[in-house]
Amino acid sequence: MTDTDNGNDADDDIVDELPDEIPDESEGDEELSADDVQDVLLYTLDWSVQSLLDRIGNTFDINPAFQRRDAWNGERKSQYIESLMLGLPVPQVVLAEDKASKRFIVLDGKQRLITMKQFGKPDDNFAAFKLRKLKFLHQLNGKKFSQIENSIENGEFAESFLNQPVRTIVVRNWRKTAVLYEIFVRLNRGSLPLSPQELRQALYPGEFSTWINKRSASSVEIQAARRLKREDFRMRDAELLLRGVAFMDSIETYDGDLREFLNRMCERGNSDWSKFSERYEKYGDDVERSIRRAGVIFGTRNTYLRYIGDEGGQSGFVRRFNVAVFDLMTMVLASPEVEDSVIEEHKDLLQDAFKNLCIEDSRFEDSIKSTTKTPSATAYRVIAFGEKFSEITGVEVSATRRAKELLANTQAR
Structure with missing residues (x-):
């Protein structure tokens, strides 16, 4: 049975931690052969x-x-x-x-x-x-x-x-980091599942990785978004911040291998931290602003959840944290082109627009439910909500344009 909720209670305290709706989102899709592991x-x-x-x-x-x-x-x-x-x-x-x-x-x-x-x-x-x-x-x-x-x-x-x-x-x-991820996953299978973010921190040490770790651990907004009461030893909060920063930095280059996409962000961030640390700090601010705005629109209980309408006797929001919804909301709601007052003014219409996309647009539903990691799904969900956002607020957001660039790059491959 699917847990759902109909309410919009923006003034509620942070609710209990939610399980993930989309499992293993952080695992990559790189194919490994027997030769890759037999050489180890x-x-x-x-x-x-x-x-x-x-x-x-x-x-x-x-x-x-x-x-x-x-x-x-x-x-x-x-x-x-x-x-x-x-x-x-x-x-x-x-x-x-x-x-x-x-x-x-x-x-x-x-x-x-x-x-x-x-x-x-x-x-x-x-x-x-x-x-x-x-x-x-x-x-x-x-x-x-x-x-x-x-x-x-x-x-x-x-x-x-x-x-x-x-x-x-x-x-x-070992020649590929994917081999280490595979070993890591197998070591932890059958025990408490650990986030690959912990291994990523070991594989890509540096000032950027340390910043991701520290900023996420001290961020009230990120803890609230992930329904955590404190910094997470599984580093899910760190991975959430890293996702937001990576997509803000280079969504146009996303190729569908999320794990490698996040790895590259760590490598790039570490290597150019001295030159671009202020940019990354701004991305952190943008992620936190988007989380606050999502809370205004959906209430603390219903941020980053998928809406199912009346489906199989169930209705409302699925009470599972949906990281694909987090990705699209972060890209659109972080937009500096729009003022907080505009979000407050149109919050009900924005929530209704998201609900309608979930129940009336099958392609959008797929993009946050099943085919979530493909570049086309990533682009489509941002474009779909971004265009609705612009229709309602009258403000064109750069996230929509950038997602269209990703879609064009994907179609050109």
């Missing part, structure tokens, strides 16, 4: 915790900004440390060796490595924590590593922690 080499290393502590944040490239998105609570961290102290089995860490940069990309085990570093060798980027709720070593509750290490009674546990071997699998000889 694996080797195994058993590094001591002491050796790992020296590498974390150095050759093991874990962006310190990730600490804002710490996925483990104090109890889970403490139990992991206790396992290392007692020599209990712990999961292996999986790394990918990047020969070009002479660093290692963490594919699986980031939280475990962060926990080791925070406990055993804290610094300004990896804040220390005290052990709590240990199951066996009760005498260590409330203590930091430095206190245990300097203790006559318990120093042996600090030594055991540092000497504990951790099995590490290293992936070498």
